[in-house]
Amino acid sequence: MAGKKQFDVDTALEAAMTRFWRAGYADTSLDDLSAATGLNRSSIYSSLGDKESLYLRCLDRYATRYGEKYDQALSRASEEPSRAIREFFDVTLARIADPGVPDGCLIAQTAMAVPVLSPAIAARAIEALGFQRTRLRTALTAAQVADADGLAVHFAAVNQSLAVMSRAGASRKQLRAIVDVSLRALSRALDA
Amino acid sequence: MAGKKQFDVDTALEAAMTRFWRAGYADTSLDDLSAATGLNRSSIYSSLGDKESLYLRCLDRYATRYGEKYDQALSRASEEPSRAIREFFDVTLARIADPGVPDGCLIAQTAMAVPVLSPAIAARAIEALGFQRTRLRTALTAAQVADADGLAVHFAAVNQSLAVMSRAGASRKQLRAIVDVSLRALSRALDA
DNA sequence: ACCATCCTGAACTGCTTGGTTCAAGATACG
DNA sequence: CGTATCTTGAACCAAGCAGTTCAGGATGGT
Secondary structure, X not given: OOOOOOOOHHHHHHHHXXXXXXXXXXXXXXXXXXXXHOOOHHHHHHHHOOHHHHHHHHHHHHHHHHHHHHHHHHOOOOOOHHHHHHHHHHHHHHHHHOXXXXXXXHHHHXXXXXXXXXXXXXXXXXXXXXXXXXXXXXXXXXXXXOOHHHHHHHHHHHHHHHHHHHHOOOOHHHHHHXXXXXXXXXXXXXXX | OOOOOOOOHHHHHHHHHHHHHHHOOOOOOHHHHHHHHOOOHHHHHHHHOOHHHHHHXXXXXXXXXXXXXXXXXXXXXXXOHHHHHHHHHXXXXXXXXXXXXXXXXXXXXXXXXHHHOOHHHHHHHHHHHHHHHHHHHHHHHHOOOOOHHHHHHHHHHHHHHHHHHHHOOOOHHHHHHHHHHHHHHHHHHHHO
């Protein structure tokens, strides 16, 4: 197959992202990516770039996709803050419950490997986490919650903790319990 | 240098553990371990075993060392639960603040890599996390707190989240804020 | 002084890694 | 039909990997 038609770059990118997400950067070889995407090594290299730039593209893809979902969940924070934060966590819980997608979180995985990753990749992961915190802080500020800063970083952290715990085989019930304690803390802050 | 004296196995194990802790299993080669311990490749192999069994020994070493500290922090939970949990988190915060030791957490790092690690290593990490939850649940039950189970898994998760956030360069202030929200949730649970 | 003991450096194996090149083949369009 | 365009598989490279072996040198105990 050749001539003018090209393979679907988007599909290949999705497969590569999923592989990186499950196994991490170090444990994903070009052969793994080749097998996952169905593309030849040379095709990956010529149309998706080398391993590092491909990883960066996957990071962006991941951050954009779930960033939009988080934004949507938080969009009505000023009217119903409790519900907004609950829906924020539901985005993560639904992702973990989805059998078509790996456990964990690509951003969290990248953050854990910061000391051994290239500065460019490390910076992108840290940036994404910072963006998540900002997202939450903006929503909580709009809802006029006391200590919006502290709660924002707490929720961002608890969200990441779900990635770790899901990798360790935590049940959905346990993941829900983790979130519930944080949601109760928000309720108290709203009462005051 | 040879004859009858041996190098200090304990010192070597400590160096290996630190290296694994910082860089993870995949990104630590035998040459890295050799450089870190100051031992020859063949010395590592003959007296510490292969890479996998050495990693297991490091995991145990880590779990035992900090497990004791966590136990100590929680020992007076029935009398002063709030203080006990605060001191529990202080163990982690002090470890992260210690410049002589890497950020993050060896257990969390291992948990994140579960899908690509050997079953033996994966099982040990999951076991360690389960033990942490049990430790907390026992303490909270002794303190007669409502929803000890939910709080235990929440605290265990938040504790792991500190590893992720510290790797992403979070400040001590931010890490403290993450913990504070959880501690407030405990206070409310104790009031009720 | 001697000998048993242990460590060390170096080498070697077989394999995988990321990266790159290129000729051959398949297609679509004029 | 012919030609320009694109993909593909295979091969190649230098490097790094884990694991293992072994001869030789340094040491401690006697």
